[in-house]
Amino acid sequence: MSHDLWEQAKTLFAGGVNSPVRAGVKPFPFYTKSGKGPYLITEDSQRLIDYVLGYGPLILGHAHPKVIEAVKEQIDEGWLYGTPSKTEVELAKLIIKYVPSAEKVRFVNSGTEATMTALRISRGYTGRDKILKFDGNYHGAHDYVLIDAGSAATEFGVPFSQGIPKEVVSTVVICPYNDLECSEKALRRGDIASVIVEPVMGNMGVIPPKDGFLKGLRELTKEHGTLLIFDEVITGFRLGLGGAQSYFKVIPDLTTLGKIIGGGFPIGAICGKREVMDSLTPSGRVFNAGTFNANPISMSAGIATIRELESGNVYVKTEKAATELAEEIDKAIRIPHVVNRVYNFFQFFLGVDRVENAADARKAKRELYVRAHEKLLKSGVFIPPSQFEALFTSSEHNDDIVNESISKFKSVLEDLV
Numbered sequence: 001m002s003h004d005l006w007e008q009a010k011t012l013f014a015g016g017v018n019s020p021v022r023a024g025v026k027p028f029p030f031y032t033k034s035g036k037g038p039y040l041i042t043e044d045s046q047r048l049i050d051y052v053l054g055y056g057p058l059i060l061g062h063a064h065p066k067v068i069e070a071v072k073e074q075i076d077e078g079w080l081y082g083t084p085s086k087t088e089v090e091l092a093k094l095i096i097k098y099v100p101s102a103e104k105v106r107f108v109n110s111g112t113e114a115t116m117t118a119l120r121i122s123r124g125y126t127g128r129d130k131i132l133k134f135d136g137n138y139h140g141a142h143d144y145v146l147i148d149a150g151s152a153a154t155e156f157g158v159p160f161s162q163g164i165p166k167e168v169v170s171t172v173v174i175c176p177y178n179d180l181e182c183s184e185k186a187l188r189r190g191d192i193a194s195v196i197v198e199p200v201m202g203n204m205g206v207i208p209p210k211d212g213f214l215k216g217l218r219e220l221t222k223e224h225g226t227l228l229i230f231d232e233v234i235t236g237f238r239l240g241l242g243g244a245q246s247y248f249k250v251i252p253d254l255t256t257l258g259k260i261i262g263g264g265f266p267i268g269a270i271c272g273k274r275e276v277m278d279s280l281t282p283s284g285r286v287f288n289a290g291t292f293n294a295n296p297i298s299m300s301a302g303i304a305t306i307r308e309l310e311s312g313n314v315y316v317k318t319e320k321a322a323t324e325l326a327e328e329i330d331k332a333i334r335i336p337h338v339v340n341r342v343y344n345f346f347q348f349f350l351g352v353d354r355v356e357n358a359a360d361a362r363k364a365k366r367e368l369y370v371r372a373h374e375k376l377l378k379s380g381v382f383i384p385p386s387q388f389e390a391l392f393t394s395s396e397h398n399d400d401i402v403n404e405s406i407s408k409f410k411s412v413l414e415d416l417v
Protein backbone atom coordinates (compact mmCIF):
# COMPACT_ATOMS: atom_id res chain seq x y z
CA MET A 1 0.00 0.00 0.00
CA SER A 2 1.14 3.56 -0.70
CA HIS A 3 0.96 4.52 2.96
CA ASP A 4 3.38 1.79 4.07
CA LEU A 5 5.81 2.62 1.28
CA TRP A 6 5.65 6.32 2.20
CA GLU A 7 6.41 5.56 5.85
CA GLN A 8 9.55 3.70 4.74
CA ALA A 9 10.48 6.30 2.14
CA LYS A 10 10.48 9.13 4.69
CA THR A 11 13.35 7.40 6.48
CA LEU A 12 15.22 6.67 3.24
CA PHE A 13 15.01 9.87 1.18
CA ALA A 14 15.19 13.59 1.93
CA GLY A 15 11.58 14.67 2.16
CA GLY A 16 10.59 11.10 1.29
CA VAL A 17 11.15 11.46 -2.46
CA ASN A 18 13.75 11.55 -5.21
CA SER A 19 12.40 14.59 -7.01
CA PRO A 20 10.61 17.23 -4.95
CA VAL A 21 7.45 17.74 -7.00
CA ARG A 22 6.39 14.17 -6.14
CA ALA A 23 6.04 15.14 -2.48
CA GLY A 24 3.35 17.65 -3.47
CA VAL A 25 0.72 14.89 -3.54
CA LYS A 26 -1.02 15.11 -0.14
CA PRO A 27 -1.46 13.79 2.47
CA PHE A 28 1.20 11.47 1.05
CA PRO A 29 2.21 10.50 -2.49
CA PHE A 30 0.48 7.55 -4.09
CA TYR A 31 2.89 4.89 -5.32
CA THR A 32 2.43 3.72 -8.88
CA LYS A 33 2.37 0.03 -9.63
CA SER A 34 1.91 0.26 -13.37
CA GLY A 35 1.04 2.53 -16.25
CA LYS A 36 -1.04 1.56 -19.25
CA GLY A 37 -2.32 3.86 -22.01
CA PRO A 38 -3.88 6.93 -20.38
CA TYR A 39 -3.88 5.35 -16.91
CA LEU A 40 -1.72 5.00 -13.84
CA ILE A 41 -2.59 2.12 -11.50
CA THR A 42 -1.59 2.74 -7.91
CA GLU A 43 -0.38 0.32 -5.24
CA ASP A 44 -3.81 0.90 -3.67
CA SER A 45 -5.46 -0.39 -6.88
CA GLN A 46 -6.83 3.01 -7.82
CA ARG A 47 -6.98 3.73 -11.57
CA LEU A 48 -6.14 7.31 -12.46
CA ILE A 49 -6.48 9.16 -15.78
CA ASP A 50 -3.02 10.65 -16.14
CA TYR A 51 -2.42 14.23 -17.34
CA VAL A 52 1.11 14.34 -15.91
CA LEU A 53 2.51 11.65 -18.24
CA GLY A 54 5.89 11.48 -16.57
CA TYR A 55 6.06 15.31 -16.73
CA GLY A 56 5.80 15.32 -20.50
CA PRO A 57 7.71 12.51 -22.23
CA LEU A 58 4.83 10.05 -22.67
CA ILE A 59 3.10 11.57 -25.69
CA LEU A 60 2.08 8.01 -26.70
CA GLY A 61 0.75 7.22 -23.23
CA HIS A 62 2.09 4.55 -20.89
CA ALA A 63 3.63 1.30 -22.13
CA HIS A 64 2.99 1.87 -25.82
CA PRO A 65 3.37 -1.48 -27.66
CA LYS A 66 5.76 -0.07 -30.30
CA VAL A 67 8.09 1.28 -27.63
CA ILE A 68 7.93 -1.99 -25.68
CA GLU A 69 8.81 -3.92 -28.82
CA ALA A 70 11.77 -1.67 -29.67
CA VAL A 71 13.19 -1.76 -26.15
CA LYS A 72 12.74 -5.55 -25.84
CA GLU A 73 14.51 -6.08 -29.15
CA GLN A 74 17.38 -3.91 -27.99
CA ILE A 75 17.64 -5.56 -24.58
CA ASP A 76 18.11 -8.93 -26.25
CA GLU A 77 21.15 -7.48 -28.01
CA GLY A 78 22.66 -6.01 -24.82
CA TRP A 79 22.12 -2.51 -23.52
CA LEU A 80 25.42 -0.74 -22.99
CA TYR A 81 28.46 -1.06 -25.23
CA GLY A 82 30.81 1.82 -24.46
CA THR A 83 31.07 2.14 -28.23
CA PRO A 84 28.88 3.86 -30.78
CA SER A 85 25.88 1.88 -32.04
CA LYS A 86 23.61 2.29 -35.03
CA THR A 87 20.71 3.43 -32.84
CA GLU A 88 22.40 6.79 -32.19
CA VAL A 89 22.89 7.37 -35.91
CA GLU A 90 19.24 6.66 -36.57
CA LEU A 91 17.88 8.89 -33.80
CA ALA A 92 20.23 11.76 -34.70
CA LYS A 93 19.11 11.55 -38.34
CA LEU A 94 15.47 11.85 -37.27
CA ILE A 95 16.24 14.86 -35.09
CA ILE A 96 18.22 16.55 -37.87
CA LYS A 97 15.46 15.80 -40.36
CA TYR A 98 12.76 17.46 -38.28
CA VAL A 99 14.32 20.09 -36.00
CA PRO A 100 15.22 23.07 -38.23
CA SER A 101 18.20 24.30 -36.16
CA ALA A 102 19.79 20.84 -35.89
CA GLU A 103 22.79 20.09 -38.07
CA LYS A 104 24.70 18.05 -35.49
CA VAL A 105 23.65 16.41 -32.22
CA ARG A 106 25.25 15.34 -28.90
CA PHE A 107 23.23 12.91 -26.79
CA VAL A 108 23.33 13.13 -23.00
CA ASN A 109 21.04 11.68 -20.33
CA SER A 110 18.80 14.46 -19.07
CA GLY A 111 17.51 17.89 -19.90
CA THR A 112 19.70 19.18 -17.08
CA GLU A 113 22.85 17.91 -18.78
CA ALA A 114 21.63 19.26 -22.10
CA THR A 115 21.22 22.85 -20.88
CA MET A 116 24.41 22.71 -18.81
CA THR A 117 26.33 21.63 -21.91
CA ALA A 118 24.61 24.06 -24.28
CA LEU A 119 25.50 26.97 -21.99
CA ARG A 120 29.09 25.75 -21.74
CA ILE A 121 29.30 25.50 -25.55
CA SER A 122 28.00 29.05 -25.83
CA ARG A 123 30.66 30.34 -23.42
CA GLY A 124 33.42 28.39 -25.16
CA TYR A 125 32.30 29.42 -28.63
CA THR A 126 31.91 33.15 -27.91
CA GLY A 127 34.65 33.54 -25.31
CA ARG A 128 32.11 35.34 -23.07
CA ASP A 129 31.11 34.27 -19.54
CA LYS A 130 27.59 35.59 -19.03
CA ILE A 131 24.23 34.13 -19.89
CA LEU A 132 20.74 35.59 -19.90
CA LYS A 133 17.81 33.56 -18.61
CA PHE A 134 14.20 34.43 -17.82
CA ASP A 135 12.46 34.59 -14.47
CA GLY A 136 10.47 31.39 -13.97
CA ASN A 137 12.07 29.43 -16.81
CA TYR A 138 13.32 26.07 -15.58
CA HIS A 139 16.24 24.46 -17.35
CA GLY A 140 17.02 21.61 -14.95
CA ALA A 141 18.97 21.35 -11.72
CA HIS A 142 22.52 22.65 -12.31
CA ASP A 143 24.22 25.72 -10.88
CA TYR A 144 23.80 28.18 -13.77
CA VAL A 145 20.02 27.86 -14.01
CA LEU A 146 18.83 27.53 -10.40
CA ILE A 147 18.46 31.28 -10.20
CA ASP A 148 14.85 32.49 -10.45
CA ALA A 149 13.94 28.98 -11.59
CA GLY A 150 10.34 27.83 -11.96
CA SER A 151 8.88 24.35 -11.50
CA ALA A 152 9.58 22.63 -8.18
CA ALA A 153 12.23 25.25 -7.33
CA THR A 154 9.45 27.85 -7.09
CA GLU A 155 6.89 25.42 -5.65
CA PHE A 156 9.19 24.60 -2.76
CA GLY A 157 10.29 28.19 -2.17
CA VAL A 158 13.83 27.93 -3.53
CA PRO A 159 13.79 29.59 -6.95
CA PHE A 160 17.33 30.62 -6.00
CA SER A 161 18.92 27.46 -4.61
CA GLN A 162 21.42 27.47 -1.79
CA GLY A 163 24.83 26.21 -2.76
CA ILE A 164 25.34 28.21 -5.94
CA PRO A 165 28.73 30.01 -5.82
CA LYS A 166 28.41 33.79 -6.01
CA GLU A 167 30.91 33.74 -8.86
CA VAL A 168 28.36 31.73 -10.83
CA VAL A 169 25.48 33.98 -9.82
CA SER A 170 27.42 37.00 -11.08
CA THR A 171 27.44 35.48 -14.58
CA VAL A 172 23.66 35.08 -14.86
CA VAL A 173 21.46 37.98 -15.95
CA ILE A 174 17.71 37.63 -15.38
CA CYS A 175 14.87 39.30 -17.29
CA PRO A 176 11.10 38.88 -17.02
CA TYR A 177 9.64 36.50 -19.64
CA ASN A 178 8.07 38.29 -22.59
CA ASP A 179 10.12 41.43 -21.85
CA LEU A 180 12.20 42.38 -24.88
CA GLU A 181 13.23 45.75 -23.48
CA CYS A 182 15.04 44.17 -20.54
CA SER A 183 16.71 41.69 -22.88
CA GLU A 184 17.84 44.42 -25.23
CA LYS A 185 19.37 46.42 -22.39
CA ALA A 186 21.28 43.38 -21.15
CA LEU A 187 22.49 42.37 -24.61
CA ARG A 188 23.68 45.85 -25.48
CA ARG A 189 26.55 45.45 -23.03
CA GLY A 190 28.06 42.93 -25.45
CA ASP A 191 29.21 40.43 -22.80
CA ILE A 192 26.44 37.80 -23.00
CA ALA A 193 27.42 34.42 -24.46
CA SER A 194 23.87 33.15 -24.87
CA VAL A 195 20.22 33.75 -24.16
CA ILE A 196 18.48 30.57 -23.01
CA VAL A 197 14.70 30.53 -23.21
CA GLU A 198 11.77 28.15 -22.99
CA PRO A 199 9.98 29.07 -26.24
CA VAL A 200 6.77 28.29 -24.35
CA MET A 201 7.22 28.61 -20.60
CA GLY A 202 6.06 25.27 -19.25
CA ASN A 203 7.46 25.55 -15.75
CA MET A 204 5.31 28.27 -14.17
CA GLY A 205 2.20 26.59 -15.41
CA VAL A 206 1.98 27.29 -19.13
CA ILE A 207 2.80 30.77 -20.42
CA PRO A 208 2.88 31.40 -24.17
CA PRO A 209 5.41 33.75 -25.75
CA LYS A 210 3.84 37.06 -26.78
CA ASP A 211 3.73 37.84 -30.48
CA GLY A 212 7.18 39.01 -31.50
CA PHE A 213 9.00 37.93 -28.32
CA LEU A 214 10.91 34.99 -29.81
CA LYS A 215 11.51 36.81 -33.10
CA GLY A 216 12.75 39.83 -31.16
CA LEU A 217 15.19 37.64 -29.20
CA ARG A 218 16.41 36.17 -32.48
CA GLU A 219 17.10 39.61 -33.95
CA LEU A 220 18.71 41.01 -30.81
CA THR A 221 21.01 38.02 -30.26
CA LYS A 222 22.13 38.14 -33.89
CA GLU A 223 22.87 41.83 -33.60
CA HIS A 224 24.99 41.41 -30.48
CA GLY A 225 26.97 38.26 -31.35
CA THR A 226 25.09 36.23 -28.74
CA LEU A 227 23.88 32.67 -29.29
CA LEU A 228 20.17 31.95 -28.92
CA ILE A 229 19.36 28.67 -27.16
CA PHE A 230 15.82 27.32 -27.28
CA ASP A 231 15.24 24.94 -24.38
CA GLU A 232 12.82 22.56 -26.09
CA VAL A 233 12.99 19.82 -23.46
CA ILE A 234 9.18 20.09 -23.16
CA THR A 235 8.21 21.52 -26.57
CA GLY A 236 10.52 19.36 -28.72
CA PHE A 237 8.38 16.85 -30.66
CA ARG A 238 5.36 18.02 -28.62
CA LEU A 239 4.40 21.07 -30.67
CA GLY A 240 4.86 18.96 -33.79
CA LEU A 241 7.92 17.21 -35.20
CA GLY A 242 9.79 20.50 -35.53
CA GLY A 243 8.98 21.63 -31.98
CA ALA A 244 8.48 25.27 -31.01
CA GLN A 245 10.97 26.55 -33.59
CA SER A 246 8.78 25.24 -36.40
CA TYR A 247 5.57 26.19 -34.62
CA PHE A 248 6.68 29.82 -34.15
CA LYS A 249 9.03 29.93 -37.17
CA VAL A 250 12.02 31.23 -35.24
CA ILE A 251 15.27 29.29 -35.57
CA PRO A 252 17.76 29.37 -32.67
CA ASP A 253 21.51 28.62 -32.85
CA LEU A 254 21.31 25.77 -30.34
CA THR A 255 18.41 23.63 -29.13
CA THR A 256 18.19 21.45 -26.07
CA LEU A 257 15.93 18.42 -26.18
CA GLY A 258 14.90 15.72 -23.71
CA LYS A 259 11.69 14.03 -22.55
CA ILE A 260 9.85 12.88 -25.74
CA ILE A 261 13.00 12.06 -27.76
CA GLY A 262 13.76 9.24 -25.30
CA GLY A 263 10.22 7.83 -25.39
CA GLY A 264 10.14 7.95 -21.57
CA PHE A 265 13.68 6.66 -20.99
CA PRO A 266 16.42 8.98 -19.65
CA ILE A 267 17.71 11.31 -22.33
CA GLY A 268 18.86 14.77 -23.26
CA ALA A 269 20.35 16.23 -26.41
CA ILE A 270 22.04 19.37 -27.61
CA CYS A 271 21.77 20.16 -31.28
CA GLY A 272 22.48 23.11 -33.50
CA LYS A 273 24.66 24.64 -36.12
CA ARG A 274 27.54 22.45 -37.28
CA GLU A 275 30.16 25.06 -36.56
CA VAL A 276 28.90 25.68 -33.02
CA MET A 277 28.41 21.99 -32.21
CA ASP A 278 31.95 21.27 -33.37
CA SER A 279 33.12 23.20 -30.29
CA LEU A 280 32.53 19.96 -28.39
CA THR A 281 35.34 17.52 -27.67
CA PRO A 282 36.81 15.66 -29.43
CA SER A 283 36.49 18.05 -32.38
CA GLY A 284 36.67 21.17 -30.19
CA ARG A 285 37.75 22.20 -26.72
CA VAL A 286 34.42 22.36 -24.83
CA PHE A 287 34.25 19.16 -22.81
CA ASN A 288 31.32 16.81 -22.44
CA ALA A 289 31.30 13.04 -21.86
CA GLY A 290 29.04 10.39 -20.34
CA THR A 291 29.02 6.67 -19.61
CA PHE A 292 25.38 6.48 -20.65
CA ASN A 293 25.43 9.04 -23.47
CA ALA A 294 23.50 7.68 -26.47
CA ASN A 295 22.69 4.47 -24.59
CA PRO A 296 20.92 2.08 -26.97
CA ILE A 297 17.79 1.68 -24.83
CA SER A 298 16.94 5.38 -24.77
CA MET A 299 17.87 5.65 -28.44
CA SER A 300 15.58 2.73 -29.40
CA ALA A 301 12.66 4.05 -27.37
CA GLY A 302 13.13 7.49 -28.92
CA ILE A 303 13.27 6.14 -32.47
CA ALA A 304 10.10 4.09 -31.92
CA THR A 305 8.33 7.13 -30.48
CA ILE A 306 9.29 9.51 -33.27
CA ARG A 307 8.33 6.90 -35.88
CA GLU A 308 4.85 6.86 -34.33
CA LEU A 309 4.71 10.64 -34.43
CA GLU A 310 5.61 10.84 -38.11
CA SER A 311 2.10 10.13 -39.43
CA GLY A 312 0.73 13.19 -37.66
CA ASN A 313 -2.22 11.34 -36.06
CA VAL A 314 -0.79 11.71 -32.58
CA TYR A 315 -0.65 15.47 -32.98
CA VAL A 316 -4.25 15.64 -34.18
CA LYS A 317 -5.41 13.56 -31.21
CA THR A 318 -3.35 15.34 -28.54
CA GLU A 319 -4.38 18.78 -29.76
CA LYS A 320 -8.07 17.81 -29.87
CA ALA A 321 -7.96 16.39 -26.35
CA ALA A 322 -6.12 19.39 -24.91
CA THR A 323 -8.37 21.90 -26.68
CA GLU A 324 -11.59 20.26 -25.47
CA LEU A 325 -10.34 19.89 -21.92
CA ALA A 326 -9.01 23.43 -21.73
CA GLU A 327 -12.27 24.86 -23.12
CA GLU A 328 -14.47 22.90 -20.72
CA ILE A 329 -12.24 23.74 -17.76
CA ASP A 330 -12.46 27.41 -18.75
CA LYS A 331 -16.29 27.19 -18.82
CA ALA A 332 -16.55 25.28 -15.56
CA ILE A 333 -14.57 27.64 -13.30
CA ARG A 334 -16.81 30.32 -11.83
CA ILE A 335 -14.19 32.54 -10.20
CA PRO A 336 -11.69 34.77 -12.02
CA HIS A 337 -9.21 32.53 -13.80
CA VAL A 338 -6.98 32.03 -16.81
CA VAL A 339 -6.49 28.90 -18.89
CA ASN A 340 -3.26 29.07 -20.91
CA ARG A 341 -2.97 26.46 -23.62
CA VAL A 342 -0.46 26.06 -26.40
CA TYR A 343 -1.45 23.27 -28.82
CA ASN A 344 -1.41 20.10 -26.70
CA PHE A 345 -0.44 21.24 -23.22
CA PHE A 346 -2.01 23.69 -20.81
CA GLN A 347 -2.54 24.87 -17.24
CA PHE A 348 -5.25 26.80 -15.38
CA PHE A 349 -4.65 29.61 -12.87
CA LEU A 350 -7.23 30.65 -10.29
CA GLY A 351 -7.97 34.12 -8.89
CA VAL A 352 -6.09 36.02 -11.62
CA ASP A 353 -7.14 37.44 -14.96
CA ARG A 354 -3.90 37.29 -16.92
CA VAL A 355 -0.69 35.29 -16.73
CA GLU A 356 2.00 36.56 -19.09
CA ASN A 357 5.11 36.09 -16.98
CA ALA A 358 6.34 34.47 -13.77
CA ALA A 359 5.26 37.39 -11.57
CA ASP A 360 1.67 36.98 -12.82
CA ALA A 361 1.80 33.21 -12.20
CA ARG A 362 2.99 33.72 -8.64
CA LYS A 363 -0.17 35.78 -7.92
CA ALA A 364 -2.49 32.86 -8.69
CA LYS A 365 -4.32 31.26 -5.75
CA ARG A 366 -2.18 28.19 -5.38
CA GLU A 367 -4.13 26.86 -2.40
CA LEU A 368 -7.22 26.64 -4.62
CA TYR A 369 -5.22 24.87 -7.34
CA VAL A 370 -3.93 22.35 -4.81
CA ARG A 371 -7.47 21.77 -3.56
CA ALA A 372 -8.60 21.10 -7.14
CA HIS A 373 -5.69 18.68 -7.58
CA GLU A 374 -6.65 16.79 -4.41
CA LYS A 375 -10.34 16.53 -5.32
CA LEU A 376 -9.53 15.44 -8.86
CA LEU A 377 -7.22 12.77 -7.51
CA LYS A 378 -10.02 11.42 -5.33
CA SER A 379 -12.28 11.31 -8.36
CA GLY A 380 -9.66 9.41 -10.42
CA VAL A 381 -7.85 12.15 -12.37
CA PHE A 382 -4.16 12.94 -11.83
CA ILE A 383 -3.07 16.49 -12.68
CA PRO A 384 0.26 17.92 -11.49
CA PRO A 385 0.31 18.59 -7.74
CA SER A 386 1.93 21.96 -8.46
CA GLN A 387 0.54 25.08 -10.10
CA PHE A 388 3.95 25.48 -11.72
CA GLU A 389 3.73 22.43 -13.98
CA ALA A 390 1.67 21.62 -17.06
CA LEU A 391 -1.12 19.22 -18.03
CA PHE A 392 -0.14 17.09 -21.03
CA THR A 393 -2.25 14.95 -23.33
CA SER A 394 -1.24 11.76 -25.14
CA SER A 395 -2.60 9.84 -28.12
CA GLU A 396 -4.29 7.54 -25.58
CA HIS A 397 -6.55 10.37 -24.39
CA ASN A 398 -9.39 9.46 -26.76
CA ASP A 399 -12.94 10.89 -26.76
CA ASP A 400 -14.16 8.53 -24.04
CA ILE A 401 -11.28 9.39 -21.73
CA VAL A 402 -11.63 13.10 -22.42
CA ASN A 403 -15.41 13.05 -21.84
CA GLU A 404 -15.02 11.14 -18.60
CA SER A 405 -12.34 13.61 -17.52
CA ILE A 406 -14.49 16.63 -18.43
CA SER A 407 -17.35 15.49 -16.22
CA LYS A 408 -14.90 15.01 -13.34
CA PHE A 409 -13.24 18.38 -13.90
CA LYS A 410 -16.68 20.00 -13.99
CA SER A 411 -17.85 18.55 -10.73
CA VAL A 412 -14.64 19.62 -8.97
CA LEU A 413 -14.11 23.03 -10.57
CA GLU A 414 -17.70 24.31 -10.48
CA ASP A 415 -17.61 24.13 -6.70
CA LEU A 416 -14.30 25.94 -6.18
CA VAL A 417 -14.65 29.26 -4.34
Ligand SMILES: Cc1ncc(COP(=O)(O)O)c(C=O)c1O
Binds near residue numbers: 115138140202
Ligand atom coordinates in the same frame (compact mmCIF):
# COMPACT_ATOMS: atom_id res chain seq x y z
C1 LIG B 1 12.27 23.21 -20.19
C2 LIG B 1 13.02 22.21 -19.39
N1 LIG B 1 14.36 22.18 -19.45
C3 LIG B 1 15.10 21.29 -18.77
C4 LIG B 1 14.49 20.38 -17.93
C5 LIG B 1 15.33 19.40 -17.17
O1 LIG B 1 15.17 18.14 -17.68
P1 LIG B 1 15.51 16.84 -16.79
O2 LIG B 1 14.47 16.79 -15.72
O3 LIG B 1 15.46 15.72 -17.77
O4 LIG B 1 16.88 17.07 -16.25
C6 LIG B 1 13.12 20.38 -17.81
C7 LIG B 1 12.47 19.40 -16.92
O5 LIG B 1 11.38 19.38 -16.72
C8 LIG B 1 12.36 21.32 -18.55
O6 LIG B 1 11.03 21.36 -18.45
Ligand SMILES: NCC(=O)CCC(=O)O
Binds near residue numbers: 019152202
Ligand atom coordinates in the same frame (compact mmCIF):
# COMPACT_ATOMS: atom_id res chain seq x y z
N1 LIG C 1 8.71 20.64 -15.07
C1 LIG C 1 9.79 20.11 -14.34
C2 LIG C 1 9.92 18.69 -14.61
O1 LIG C 1 9.22 18.16 -15.43
C3 LIG C 1 10.89 17.92 -13.88
C4 LIG C 1 10.25 16.78 -13.20
C5 LIG C 1 10.58 16.82 -11.76
O2 LIG C 1 10.87 17.90 -11.23
O3 LIG C 1 10.54 15.73 -11.16
